[in-house]
Amino acid sequence: MKKDNKMLIEPGKLLQNINKPADLRNVDSTELYKVCEELRQYIIDNVSVFGGHFGASLGVVELTVALHHVFNTPYDQLVWDVGHQAYGHKILTGRRERFHTNRRYEGLSGFPRRAESEYDTFGVGHSSTSISAALGMAIASKLKGEHERQHIAVIGDGAMTAGLAFEGMNHAGVSDTNLLIVLNDNCMSIDPNVGALKDYLTDITTSQIYNKFKDDVWKLFGKIEKLAPGAREAVQKIDHLIKSTILNHSNLFEALNLRYFGPVDGHDINHLVSVMEDLKNIPGPKLLHCITTKGKGYLPAEKNQTKWHAPGKFDKITGEIKKKVYDTPQPPKYQQVFGNTIVELAKMNEKIVGITPAMPSGSSMNIMMKALPERAFDVGIAEQHAVTLSAGLATQGMIPFCNIYSSFMQRAYDQVIHDVCVQNLHVIFCLDRAGFAGADGATHHGAYDLAFMRCVPNMVVSAPMNEAELRNLMYTAQLPREGAFTIRYPRGQGVMPEWQTPLEEVKVGTGRKLKDGKDIALLTIGHVGNYAREVAKKLEIKGIDAAHYDMRFVKPLDEDLLHEVFNKFDKVITIEDGCVQGGFGSAILEFMADYQYKNTVVRRLGIPDEVIEQGEQIELQHYAGFSPEGIEKAVMEMVNIPEFVTHKVSQ
Numbered sequence: 001m002k003k004d005n006k007m008l009i010e011p012g013k014l015l016q017n018i019n020k021p022a023d024l025r026n027v028d029s030t031e032l033y034k035v036c037e038e039l040r041q042y043i044i045d046n047v048s049v050f051g052g053h054f055g056a057s058l059g060v061v062e063l064t065v066a067l068h069h070v071f072n073t074p075y076d077q078l079v080w081d082v083g084h085q086a087y088g089h090k091i092l093t094g095r096r097e098r099f100h101t102n103r104r105y106e107g108l109s110g111f112p113r114r115a116e117s118e119y120d121t122f123g124v125g126h127s128s129t130s131i132s133a134a135l136g137m138a139i140a141s142k143l144k145g146e147h148e149r150q151h152i153a154v155i156g157d158g159a160m161t162a163g164l165a166f167e168g169m170n171h172a173g174v175s176d177t178n179l180l181i182v183l184n185d186n187c188m189s190i191d192p193n194v195g196a197l198k199d200y201l202t203d204i205t206t207s208q209i210y211n212k213f214k215d216d217v218w219k220l221f222g223k224i225e226k227l228a229p230g231a232r233e234a235v236q237k238i239d240h241l242i243k244s245t246i247l248n249h250s251n252l253f254e255a256l257n258l259r260y261f262g263p264v265d266g267h268d269i270n271h272l273v274s275v276m277e278d279l280k281n282i283p284g285p286k287l288l289h290c291i292t293t294k295g296k297g298y299l300p301a302e303k304n305q306t307k308w309h310a311p312g313k314f315d316k317i318t319g320e321i322k323k324k325v326y327d328t329p330q331p332p333k334y335q336q337v338f339g340n341t342i343v344e345l346a347k348m349n350e351k352i353v354g355i356t357p358a359m360p361s362g363s364s365m366n367i368m369m370k371a372l373p374e375r376a377f378d379v380g381i382a383e384q385h386a387v388t389l390s391a392g393l394a395t396q397g398m399i400p401f402c403n404i405y406s407s408f409m410q411r412a413y414d415q416v417i418h419d420v421c422v423q424n425l426h427v428i429f430c431l432d433r434a435g436f437a438g439a440d441g442a443t444h445h446g447a448y449d450l451a452f453m454r455c456v457p458n459m460v461v462s463a464p465m466n467e468a469e470l471r472n473l474m475y476t477a478q479l480p481r482e483g484a485f486t487i488r489y490p491r492g493q494g495v496m497p498e499w500q501t502p503l504e505e506v507k508v509g510t511g512r513k514l515k516d517g518k519d520i521a522l523l524t525i526g527h528v529g530n531y532a533r534e535v536a537k538k539l540e541i542k543g544i545d546a547a548h549y550d551m552r553f554v555k556p557l558d559e560d561l562l563h564e565v566f567n568k569f570d571k572v573i574t575i576e577d578g579c580v581q582g583g584f585g586s587a588i589l590e591f592m593a594d595y596q597y598k599n600t601v602v603r604r605l606g607i608p609d610e611v612i613e614q615g616e617q618i619e620l621q622h623y624a625g626f627s628p629e630g631i632e633k634a635v636m637e638m639v640n641i642p643e644f645v646t647h648k649v650s651q
């Protein structure tokens with residue numbers, strides 16, 4: 001971090017004196033709007049220089065200030081859903097001075113993280129956990145006799161589409177706890193929000209008769225607050241009844257036994273404060289529906305909310321997003337290869353359909369959604385549904401390409417086993433962001449997929465080393481066959497500027513010998529094969545002759561190729577951008593044990609058995625020991641220090 005960069009970002013006059021929420025509570029309520037202005041500006045100043053999530057935090061500035069002003073955090077417990085919108089929260093809770101390290105190696109996490117602050121009550125990154133987590137806290141408080149303690153879950157309308165959120169509400173409604181769910185409704189997920197819930201929320205928001213009535217009830221409710229509980233309950237009943245009658249449907253949240261309040265303007269700080277003060281005194285589970293604008297206060301972000309979800313660095317004056325400029329053509333991102341290739345395949349094979357759970361832009365499924373809208377589906381933040389929907393489609397002979405980020409697939413594991421593999425259905429899983437995800441950190445690394453997919457029957461597990469391989473694997477996966485087919489690839493660019501290669505079938509379970517050698521064999525899976533290729537070339541100059549095999553499939557393994565390797569080499573290194581435990585290297589060790597190869601020493605490089613936080617992908621790979629330097633070092637150790645080799649069999 002250059003010091004001068006940090007110095008550029010000066011907090012406003014009020015903000016510089018707010019080092020914890022208690023300071024905010026001392027700010028006169030007439031000045032809260034100024035705090036909001038300064039906080040918003042501070043987020044803009046920081047993200048424009050250092051990058052990160054953007055629109056979501058701008059949209060909840062007033063909510064953040066109101067929540068910390070009204071509630072007694074950290075005693076009262078505030079849980080942010082996903083957590084990409086919690087920059088204001090971080091800045092107000094003692095982390096302003098370190099905020100320039102946000103999402104960087106050894107810096108602040110881009111998401112709330114328990115180890116980072118007592119104000120981060122729950123670690124997040126994956127969506128829709130907030131209601132269950134806050135309810136757990138609320139039940140614990142009740143059991144401990146802490147009856148005044150408040151618990152607040154802030155959840156977006158996108159995150160609200162997930163089954164987990166409904167599971168939480170279903171329980172909350174009968175829990176008799178001090179739980180407040182703040183629904184931050186901006187009509188957006190990363191891309192525009194989808195599904196019937198979105199229409200329902202719009203219906204409540206735009207119903208004029210309902211809103212007029214609601215305002216009147218609210219005023220009345222305020223007046224009778226000090227009266228006997230019986231009077232209050234009577235008003236509540238009438239309120240409920242009329243709300244249900246006025247809306248086309250009965251109120252969804254009230255039907256789940258949650259008192260519904262709103263919709264309110266989520267940018268009116270004074271109104272928010274007064275509403276929250278009221279809600280604090282209303283016991284039991286309740287929901288406050290706030291209407292906000294994603295990107296509020298920064299026009300380009302308000303206008304193009306998807307682009308400004310996480311824009312990278314930008315010029316805050318002109319709104320120009322900074323992009324690196326290259327003299328030569330660059331390789332595409334793997335996701336772009338996926339997005340274009342699925343359209344190409346779908347035009348050839350009418351059974352192909354595309355499914356994404358809320359990541360059309362991130363996965364590039366939006367290319368198919370545009371080209372063949374009736375055959376590509378964004379199903380909302382609903383990974384479990386995405387997988388079972390794919391299974392259902394497959395029973396009818398359709399060929400679903402279900403594209404899910406590797407780490408989000410963790411949520412749909414039962415569906416992969418129970419709904420797809422046990423029934424031997426032909427579903428193709430494209431796992432994007434496999435391996436280290438980079439700045440999103442621990443919650444987003446796609447570390448475990450090779451391990452958790454390869455142990456399931458009726459499943460092929462593969463990883464392309466480059467763009468052409470991705471295309472060929474996608475082509476192969478949609479050919480007539482039974483069972484599931486996983487193709488995992490990393491975040492970021494491949495290696496082939498000329499990536500539009502002809503589509504060719506790959507024989508399932510075959511790898512490629514890319515270089516012969518005699519001193520040591522490097523076995524790789526996926527994109528890291530490019531590192532091994534680079535290292536093998538470099539080592540030649542040092543007089544070390546390393547062979548390189550791109551295994552391409554973790555399941556089934558290319559046993560012929562492996563027999564060749566283990567009959568020829570007494571030193572082998574396996575390399576994967578995935579967990580060493582149970583992953584590709586483990587599969588190789590199992591092969592070795594099964595065929596009783598005793599004379600080869602194997603070292604496994606990959607993601608170690610620990611939680612690794614954020615950083616550039618290459619920084620993290622370096623830390624884990626499988627960057628090009630790490631691979632070279634491992635080879636040198638094995639080749640030059642025989643004593644080391646005999647004692648250290650694996651990592």
Ligand SMILES: Cc1ncc(C[n+]2csc(CCOP(=O)(O)OP(=O)(O)O)c2C)c(N)n1
Pocket residue numbers: 056059082084085125126127155156157158159160184186188189190294357358359381383408411
């Ligand atoms: C389980 C899971 N799936 C997908 C994502 C990727 N993701 C991050 S934020 C986001 C949109 C969330 O929308 P919403 O809750 O409405 O918040 P907003 O960004 O609109 O404030 C998505 C899909 C995720 N974090 N977790």
